[in-house]
Amino acid sequence: MPLIALAIACLLAITLCYAGVCAGSPFGTCRKCNGFGFATTTDRKGRPKRGKRCRRCKGRGKRVRIGRWIYNRASRIYRAGTH
Template structure:
């Protein structure tokens, strides 16, 4: 049982680091609210660009601004 918990923890760490790397390499992803395969000019989520920041990138920017504002 302890081995399964350790393996689960290692898998969770691997997935987390892979997602962080993905956010650092490519912070912008395709918009899921627009129709697939095209840009929707009236989409409020991406302003019609078809691209929007990933959730991990949004959290990184939020915490960076929070830290920057708190250390001034």
């Protein structure tokens, strides 16, 4: 039994820490372009050059975190239901 309680306490701590991160910094770097906003390619000499605009983040380099997206969606549904 103490092992289960310890596991639940650890999961609760991780969840609260992630909620704090989502509240404090709702945007994270885009995983596709690593926050550059564009794909990096190389020219024929091997030097890096700017590629196309990232389609996932639309060239911003940032994305909404999953936890913040869930919170935004839940609050939008709640507001729509109370009016």
